[in-house]
Amino acid sequence: MASVINRHLDEEEIEKYSLNSISEAETGHIEEHLLICEACRQQVAQSDLYVSSMRRAATRLRNAPPRTRQHSWAAATRLLPVLAAGVLVVLAAFVWFARQR
Ligand SMILES: [Zn+2]
Structure with a gap:
């Protein structure tokens, strides 16, 4: 498949992927790369962690x-x-x- 990314994901792609603010086509490319790349999977996991802790902090601020x-x-x-x-x-x-x- 020609659309498979043969490079690592950049920070912006990882961030957008974590925030779900990315097109379906891009998500497909990224997920294909994540299937074969442990390093990027870890970066996405870290970014997810960051995004969810930011959301928790924002919720806490709103509820105070x-x-x-x-x-x-x-x-x-x-x-x-x-x-x-x-x-x-x-x-x-x-x-x-x-x-x-
Ligand atoms: Zn990678």
Whole structure:
């Protein structure tokens, strides 16, 4: 069969194959190569592992509602110095006006 790949799969092919974002024809070529090539089979297995752990991590992030509360608290903490500086400026202006009289 002329369509059999006589070279190893490149990273992009392996990644796409793991993500299932590849055409049927390409999948055929890749699977034919994987049948005869242990090295590429291992790379695909590693890539699959990576993809599934990324998916798990993404799912975990989505299923963690307390994070949003932490985020707004962190934002408030970051704003605190700005608010403090604003209060200081107002106080300084007040004191300066009081001294003018
Ligand atoms: Zn190979």
